[in-house]
Amino acid sequence: MSDCYLPRLGGIEVQVADLVRMQRRAGHEVEVATATRGEALPGVHRIVAPMPFDLPVHPAGVGHLTRRMTASRPDVVHVHTGAVSPFAWMGVRAAVRAGLPCVVTVHSMWDPLTRAAYRLLRLAYGWQRWGLVATTVSNAAAAPIRAVAGGRVPVHVVSNGLDLSAWRSGTAVIEPEADLGEAGAGLGKHGEVHIVAVGRLAPRKQPVRLLRLLGRVRALVPAAVPLRATVIGDGPARGSMERYLTRHGMTGWVSLPGRHTREQIAKVLESADVFVAPAPRESFGIAALEARAAGLPVVARAQSGVADFVRNGTEGLLGRDLGEMAAAVARLCADAGMRDRITAHNRATPPTAGTWPAVLEGFDRAYAEAAQGRLSTT
Structure with a gap:
């Protein structure tokens, strides 16, 4: 039923x-x-x-x-x-x-x-x-x-x-960060740190709060670390999100590509460095579990269902509010060693949930x- x-x-x-x-x-x-x-x-x-x-x-x-x-x-x-x-x-x-x-x-x-x-x-x-x-x-x-x-x-x-086998990217080898000097510290897979979120752009998911979080992250991360963010999904809140990005000068590094198929999402996750699941009332977090299976460090609410399969400091980082989550994302963006450690764990240890x-x-x-x-x- x-x-x-x-x-x-x-x-x-x-x-x-x-x-x-x-x-x-x-x-x-x-x-x-x-x-x-x-x-x-x-x-x-x-x-x-x-x-x-x-x-x-x-x-x-x-x-x-x-x-x-x-x-x-x-x-x-x-x-x-x-x-x-x-x-x-x-x-x-x-x-x-x-x-x-x-x-x-x-x-x-x-x-x-x-x-x-x-x-x-x-x-x-x-x-x-x-x-x-x-x-x-x-x-x-x-x-x-x-x-x-x-x-x-x-x-x-x-x-x-979930069938998580298609999301696993365990064959990829995690290379240590090249010695790029202070300016290159913390860079991701493509010379920048790529943050990804996936979900329906509905008001109850509070997607504009995600953009506010990303703005805080940009302010916390050293300017020498380039950031790129991709928010995949569609829904009635898309217009307000586009206006927010324009009003705050974020269109150059935050994109809203719309709805993707599972195959397209998997392709985006291959280029990502951090996954964010910011919804305050996420009962489970399918997209977050898929990202965790793909090896990505996941940042989510400590009070959400994501905490069933993401332990703070092991599979990702958890925050109790917007400020703590922004600080967690910023920490992962600036600390390539932590990202690599969590990614290696997530790829070597398949999730038992789902x-x-x-x-x-x-x-x-x-x-x-x-x-x-x-x-x-x-």
Whole structure:
């Protein structure tokens, strides 16, 4: 169950589609119910209503889903939600009505407003008594869910699944810095230090704060060290970012090339020296994990899900706020020895987070727990 699915593209849509593919490959029979319009796909049921802007909701979704579940009697219903996922939660209601085990995966970080909303829904509907099993993608994302759900809803961490083999660049040899004198100290792979960030340019990701961070980095790094920054992605905040770059005279070294394919992103990462994941409420950080797999030192928020696979000083550097993150990026830009040490570690030590065998095993355990809980209540 997911509000959004292919052909729409986004973090949840791609992750659910990849999970479906890997579970089918593992021998599971998987069907998808979604409110997203699109072409007919095997095993995908599109429950669509004429809504403004093609919003993925359905006014009578609970009834449609209850009838479908009652007819097909799946072994488990797996619901994927973001911060606000009305159709997906209709799927939860339908599963409870049909008496089916239900696992709910929360892909987002619950902010204070979201936590307050789910507390009100808990009072109104008592969802903590429905026998649900919850999973989320990181320890940072699990903490607020546990605080709201209480002890009656188990909350497990099952990370997003990725095939990281294509991102590894372990065949590259890290050469020691040439003796270029004081002016050349800290230069990256191409006579400059290349900083890269990847993500949707949406206001909730606060991409303009990333540009503010880059401006601070430029002020902290010695002028003798040339910097270049590439922010890959597209979205509604792109216009405000372009205006910010122009207003602050940053267009000469910061570029916004737009959306890239995975292959194009991998090519950019080959020329990069530092990866930045600045989003304050990053529940997991797929792009950051891909960059870490490619060997790059990663700078991210200490409170985000990236901290599950980036330890401060080992795979990258972590900061608690914009100032600390800017100082961390500046330190990596100026200190080639630290960059080389972290890069060598990241290339020699593949990340354990996000491997598909671990992800499939984690969900299988959640399915079994939900089925056992349903049996114990019947």
